[in-house]
Amino acid sequence: MTWNARSLRKAFLEFFQEKDHRLMPSDSLVPQDPSLLFTSAGMVQFKPYFLGTAQPPHPRAATAQKCFRTTDIESVGDASHCTFFEMLGNFSFGDYFKREAIFWAWEFLTERLKLDPNRLQFTVFKDDDEAFDLWNNGIGIPKERIWRLDEDANYWPANVISEGPNGPCGPCSEIFYDTAPGQECGNPQCGPACECGRWLEIWNLVFIQYERTEKNGEPVLTPLPKQNIDTGMGVERTACVLSGFPSVFETDVFMPIIRLTEQLSGHRYGQSEASDAAFRLIADHTRAAVFCIADGVLPQNEGRGYVLRRIIRRAALRGQRALGLKRPFLADLLPGVIEALGDQYPELEQRKELISTTLQTEEERFLHTVAAGLARLEEALAEVEEGGQLSGETAFMLYDTYGFPLELTREVAAERGATVDEQGFETSMEAQRQRAREAGGMSSQLFVDAGTALAELAKAHGETHFVGYTDKVSEATIVGIVLNGSLIDSAQQGQTVEIVLDQTPFYAESGGQVGDTGEISTNGLIVRVLDTKKRDGFHLHHAEIVTGTASRGQAVRAAIDFERRRRIMRHHTTTHLLHAALRNVLGKHVSQAGSLVAPDRLRFDFTHGAPMTKDEIAKVERMVNEQILAESPVIIHENVPLSEARERGAMALFGEKYGDSVRMVEIPGFSLELCGGTHLGNAIQAGLFKIVHEGSVASGVRRIEALTGEALLNWLSEREATLEEASHLASTTVAELPKAIERLKDRIKEEQREVQRLRASQTVGKSREATTIAVAGLQVAQIELGGADSKSLGAAVDALADQGASVAIGVSNADGKALWVVKCKPDAIAKGLKAGDIVKRLAEMTGGGGGGRPDFAQAGGRDTSKIETALNSIGPILSELAGE
Numbered sequence: 036m037t038w039n040a041r042s043l044r045k046a047f048l049e050f051f052q053e054k055d056h057r058l059m060p061s062d063s064l065v066p067q068d069p070s071l072l073f074t075s076a077g078m079v080q081f082k083p084y085f086l087g088t089a090q091p092p093h094p095r096a097a098t099a100q101k102c103f104r105t106t107d108i109e110s111v112g113d114a115s116h117c118t119f120f121e122m123l124g125n126f127s128f129g130d131y132f133k134r135e136a137i138f139w140a141w142e143f144l145t146e147r148l149k150l151d152p153n154r155l156q157f158t159v160f161k162d163d164d165e166a167f168d169l170w171n172n173g174i175g176i177p178k179e180r181i182w183r184l185d186e187d188a189n190y191w192p193a194n195v196i197s198e199g200p201n202g203p204c205g206p207c208s209e210i211f212y213d214t215a216p217g218q219e220c221g222n223p224q225c226g227p228a229c230e231c232g233r234w235l236e237i238w239n240l241v242f243i244q245y246e247r248t249e250k251n252g253e254p255v256l257t258p259l260p261k262q263n264i265d266t267g268m269g270v271e272r273t274a275c276v277l278s279g280f281p282s283v284f285e286t287d288v289f290m291p292i293i294r295l296t297e298q299l300s301g302h303r304y305g306q307s308e309a310s311d312a313a314f315r316l317i318a319d320h321t322r323a324a325v326f327c328i329a330d331g332v333l334p335q336n337e338g339r340g341y342v343l344r345r346i347i348r349r350a351a352l353r354g355q356r357a358l359g360l361k362r363p364f365l366a367d368l369l370p371g372v373i374e375a376l377g378d379q380y381p382e383l384e385q386r387k388e389l390i391s392t393t394l395q396t397e398e399e400r401f402l403h404t405v406a407a408g409l410a411r412l413e414e415a416l417a418e419v420e421e422g423g424q425l426s427g428e429t430a431f432m433l434y435d436t437y438g439f440p441l442e443l444t445r446e447v448a449a450e451r452g453a454t455v456d457e458q459g460f461e462t463s464m465e466a467q468r469q470r471a472r473e474a475g476g477m478s479s480q481l482f483v484d485a486g487t488a489l490a491e492l493a494k495a496h497g498e499t500h501f502v503g504y505t506d507k508v509s510e511a512t513i514v515g516i517v518l519n520g521s522l523i524d525s526a527q528q529g530q531t532v533e534i535v536l537d538q539t540p541f542y543a544e545s546g547g548q549v550g551d552t553g554e555i556s557t558n559g560l561i562v563r564v565l566d567t568k569k570r571d572g573f574h575l576h577h578a579e580i581v582t583g584t585a586s587r588g589q590a591v592r593a594a595i596d597f598e599r600r601r602r603i604m605r606h607h608t609t610t611h612l613l614h615a616a617l618r619n620v621l622g623k624h625v626s627q628a629g630s631l632v633a634p635d636r637l638r639f640d641f642t643h644g645a646p647m648t649k650d651e652i653a654k655v656e657r658m659v660n661e662q663i664l665a666e667s668p669v670i671i672h673e674n675v676p677l678s679e680a681r682e683r684g685a686m687a688l689f690g691e692k693y694g695d696s697v698r699m700v701e702i703p704g705f706s707l708e709l710c711g712g713t714h715l716g717n718a719i720q721a722g723l724f725k726i727v728h729e730g731s732v733a734s735g736v737r738r739i740e741a742l743t744g745e746a747l748l749n750w751l752s753e754r755e756a757t758l759e760e761a762s763h764l765a766s767t768t769v770a771e772l773p774k775a776i777e778r779l780k781d782r783i784k785e786e787q788r789e790v791q792r793l794r795a796s797q798t799v800g801k802s803r804e805a806t807t808i809a810v811a812g813l814q815v816a817q818i819e820l821g822g823a824d825s826k827s828l829g830a831a832v833d834a835l836a837d838q839g840a841s842v843a844i845g846v847s848n849a850d851g852k853a854l855w856v857v858k859c860k861p862d863a864i865a866k867g868l869k870a871g872d873i874v875k876r877l878a879e880m881t882g883g884g885g886g887g888r889p890d891f892a893q894a895g896g897r898d899t900s901k902i903e904t905a906l907n908s909i910g911p912i913l914s915e916l917a918g919e
Contacts, residue, residue: 038148038277039287040121040270044099044379047123047268050143051097056125059098061380064330065339067623072339073103077124078241078265084128085203085243085263094130099123099270101326101380105342108349111319112312114282115235118346119323121270121288129261136240136264137169140210144238148277154213156234158182158227160189160206166242170208182226191241191265196254201682203259204247210238212276237273241265284315292318292371299367300358313357320350321365325372328390329382331626331642333736334397339626344397345442351398352405352443363398366391386644408439412447421452427459434460488517492535498572500538503551504671504713508594511536511555513587517575525586533575534562534585540595541576543569547630548607548712553595559583560591600713602634605744608669608702608715609659609724610637613741615706616658617641620651628736632712635746643737647729659724662705666719672699685709723747805835808910811866811917816840817909819902823847825893828856836860842868844877844909846902853881853896853905864889866917876912880905 048058062080064073071079077100084091100122110116125139144150157176159166161183170176183189186196188209195204211227211234220231227234243263245256271283280286284293293304293314304314327343334344347365354360369391377383383390415429425448433439445455492515502509515535516523526532534555541564544550550567555576560583568575585591610632617625621643629640647655674696675685685699685707700710702718715721721743727750728740742750758769767775805818816835820828828845835843841863845856855877857870869889878885878894881901885894 038274040274041287041378043148043274043277044121044123044270046147047143048097048099050147051095051125051139054095054125054139056095056097057093059096061098061100063623064101064103064326065332065623065626067618072342074100075102075104076100076265077102077122077267078126078243081126081128081265082203084126085259085265091128094128096126096128097124098126099379103323103327105346108346112316114232114284114315115272115275117271117283117319117323119319119326123268123270123273124266125264126266127264129263132244132262132264133166133240133242134169134173136242136266137166137208138173140238140240140266141174144210148273150212150276154216156180156182156211156213156227158184158189158209158211160208161185163189163206163208163242166206166208182228184228188228191239191243195247196256199247199249199254200678201247201249203243203263204245204256205241205243205263207239207241209236209240211235212237214276235272235276236269237276238268239266241267282315284318288375289315289318289322291374292321292368295368295371296354296358296364299364300354300360302358310357313353316353317350317358317365317368320346321368322372322376324350324365324394325369325383325390326380328393329380329386333393333628333642347394347397348401348405348443351401355402355405356409363395363402365398366394369394389644405439405443408433409447412439412444416448416451416453419448419451419453423453425453425455427456427461428463430455430457430460431463434464488515488520488522491522492573496535496537499536499569499574501540501542501574502538503540503542503595504673506540507597507600508592509538509540511538511591511593513555513585513589513591515573516585516587522587525584526580527584528580528582531565531577531579532585534564534578535573535575536591536593539567539574539576539593541567541574541593542595542600542713543567543574545569546632546710546712547610548603548632549634551595551600551603553593555585555591555593557589557591560585560589562591599634602744602746603632604713604715605721606634606637606741606746607632607712608718609663609721609741609743610639611700611702611706611708611710611714612659612662612718612724613637613639613655613739614641614708615702616655617643617739619658620654621647628732635742637741637743639739639741640732640736641739646731647737652726652729656724656726662702663718663721663724666717667702667705668717669714670701670703671714672701675699680709683707725750805840807840810842810910810913811868811919813841813863813866813868814839815842815844815909815913817844817906818846819906820845820847822849823854824849825854825856828854829893832856832858842873842913844873846877846906848899848902851899853878853883853899853902854893855881855885855895856891856893857887858891859889861890868913868916872916873912876916877905877909880908 052058062074066074066079068079068082074080077098078085081091081096101119102122103119105118107116108118111118144155145152157170157180159170159181167181167183170181171178187194189207190196191204191207192200209227213233214235215233218233219225220229220233222229222231225231225233227236241264243265244259246259248255248257271286271288274286275283278286283289296314296317297303302310304311324343324347327339332339332343334340334347336344350365354364369387373383373387412433415425419425425444430441430444433444434441441457441460448455496514513534514537516526517533517535518526518530541551541553542548544567551564552566553564555562555564555578561581562578562585563581564576564578566577568577610630614627625641625643627640628642631638675698676696680697680699683699697709698711699707700714701707724741724743725747726739726741730738732738758772762769762772765772765775765779805816807814807816809815818831818835820831823831828847832843832845836858841860843858847854855874857874859868859870870892871886871888874892874894875884875886878896881896882898883894883896886892
């Protein structure tokens with residue numbers, strides 16, 4: 036049998052279906068578990084079953100799972116490493132254990148796939164005597180082909196015993212294939228642990244039997260209620276082995292992408308290792324980006340979006356530098372990904388428009404800025420000696436000015452034999468932050484120029500201490516006043532400045548929540564705070580001096596507008612509820628793509644490929660209001676160890692800079708997120724929740740606008756007033772308004788029918804003015820009725836027929852077009868005259884066409900100037916059709 040990825044996938048699933056496994060669909064790359072950034076293994080969707088917190092639909096399952104990992108991203112471009120890959124897995128939830136897993140793996144590999152048993156070697160955890168014995172005595176593998184390794188290689192997760200994380204874990208046994216039998220590397224202990232590249236891991240059998248926790252800082256392994264099996268076989272690697280290819284990139288899940296890259300670049304895969312590495316990286320990263328976007332991830336500067344942006348940029352830059360692809364090309368590779376994997380993952384075809392647009396836009400944006408950055412980097416590297424170091428200041432300049440990622444600076448420098456002063460880069464980041472783009476949406480240009488002043492302020496003072504989670508009012512000291520980018524000693528009445536306090540209750544805009552407003556005051560001084568932003572650890576109070584003089588070093592009283600803050604908190608807490616409800620109703624592909632939490636509304640952008648139905652909107656509304664009316668508490672967990680937050684399942688995004696402790700907002704049993712915003716104490720304080728708009732923002736991104744509290748009350752009052760006015764105009768009550776509207780519609784319809792009847796009556800009257808001729812012994816009547824519509828014209832020919840005509844023909848000039856209607860009675864049809872044939876001939880003469888039944892037909896024409904000619908031709912046409 037000729038094997039490829041498709042046939043391997045099919046064979047695996049069929050094999051385990053025969054072993055009473057239920058076939059389960061691949062989970063999204065965006066996992067339901069909010070503590071994970073991406074789905075990185077087949078077991079992720081089954082975690083509750085392994086923990087015993089949920090009952091599986093069947094004790095055995097098998098999947099082909101799409102996975103994404105970036106742990107080996109620097110190795111992508113070699114023969115085997117991938118970021119996106121497919122993992123075949125068979126799972127047992129407290130059913131079978133090590134013996135079955137090992138024996139079935141051996142059976143599938145050697146009997147179903149027909150792999151050479153002598154080219155397989157095996158690893159087990161150093162203390163796992165049971166697994167060693169099953170391979171040795173159970174299967175008959177010689178001891179010298181079974182290797183005992185430590186927790187870094189044969190425990191899942193790696194090093195979990197000593198390093199964590201907490202959660203389900205257990206020893207594993209890996210199966211390796213000898214890709215170069217007989218080719219010794221010189222290492223007498225050459226085997227799966229050797230780094231010579233000869234041994235390729237194709238299957239990992241994980242024996243999940245423990246729950247890892249900590250007690251007094253020491254790891255504790257507690258046996259799970261039931262022993263579980265989690266296995267993972269790489270589709271790409273195993274297909275490579277089965278086909279005898281030198282790398283995974285020759286398999287059918289990569290070659291369509293590589294062939295398209297060849298066409299676009301003019302280079303050929305297999306010509307040189309340098310270009311081959313570029314082909315492989317581009318194929319891998321394109322595949323990964325396509326699947327991420329298909330599952331709702333969009334390029335951003337944080338979290339999943341940051342990872343997506345990073346791989347798009349890496350692929351774009353490699354194509355430009357190694358293959359000479361000067362224009363955006365990644366979207367042109369999408370058909371190759373669909374050809375390779377679209378049959379297994381139909382969402383690629385379904386969402387190809389979103390994927391293509393996202394790739395094109397992101398690559399265009401990046402290539403525009405990176406071209407200048409590359410040129411500047413090459414200039415800087417030309418001045419660095421072989422083995423030297425590029426300064427951190429230069430690396431930061433490339434990042435700050437050109438958007439050039441540090442990892443790419445590092446990569447280009449390495450190709451020139453240089454390194455990068457990354458510590459210097461970090462220092463420059465802290466000391467020279469002058470990002471003009473942070474000013475977007477701010478109420479004053481002053482925010483753009485505050486960087487220099489804050490850098491100066493940082494030398495004398497620490498960051499602003501925020502006390503606004505607990506305090507509405509705070510005593511504080513003015514430590515800085517910024518005007519036009521410079522620190523000033525004082526500000527007078529009428530000036531608008533940025534005021535920096537040593538501590539503040541004012542929340543600075545972050546995470547979609549708008550900044551607080553309020554007042555800073557002391558004897559003779561009143562400062563109106565119009566907005567609050569945060570920059571470089573400082574809260575900037577954008578403020579107007581109402582009376583008095585504000586001076587550095589002055590003691591003041593800072594008070595937020597708490598009623599406004601309360602309205603903001605209502606919308607922020609319901610935003611968390613909305614997010615959770617959307618994921619419950621629409622699916623776990625939903626992810627936040629932007630938000631605004633304001634006192635008068637909330638706006639929530641999310642990834643979803645179709646408009647929400649009325650039923651879906653109603654379900655989401657109901658779910659949120661159920662939490663509100665249930666008086667669900669909003670629990671704030673301060674200073675939670677990051678490891679504990681992840682263990683609890685709180686949202687933790689890759690790319691976020693979390694400290695050792697985080698702030699967690701929980702609505703028990705419904706929502707758990709890391710969040711620095713301000714919230715209600717109980718959901719009931721929101722009052723009610725109403726979605727007032729749902730629409731599209733961009734391809735694949737939807738937007739909901741919703742209201743709570745006073746904002747919703749005002750909205751309802753406006754709607755009530757509108758209804759009252761409408762009911763007054765309809766002379767009825769609000770309750771009876773629908774029926775009154777229905778009656779009004781019925782009356783309008785009746786009047787329209789009366790108008791139509793009168794028109795028809797007039798038409799019938801005009802029918803007496805028709806011209807009559809004789810054809811084949813039959814009376815033929817014809818009439819021209821100005822701009823009559825089809826109904827009036829139909830009524831006219833009916834009247835002509837009732838008055839004795841065997842053939843009745845009507846025509847009008849309606850809206851600049853000829854309209855023909857023909858009716859034939861049975862005696863005319865008997866002589867070969869059919870309405871459909873007649874109307875077709877007449878319509879053709881006026882530049883149109885049509886047809887219909889033998890007894891009745893209508894048609895149109897574009898040239899009304901030919902109506903008179905057509906009417907004069909009726910006699911000859913009917914004579915011809917009658918055979919005279």
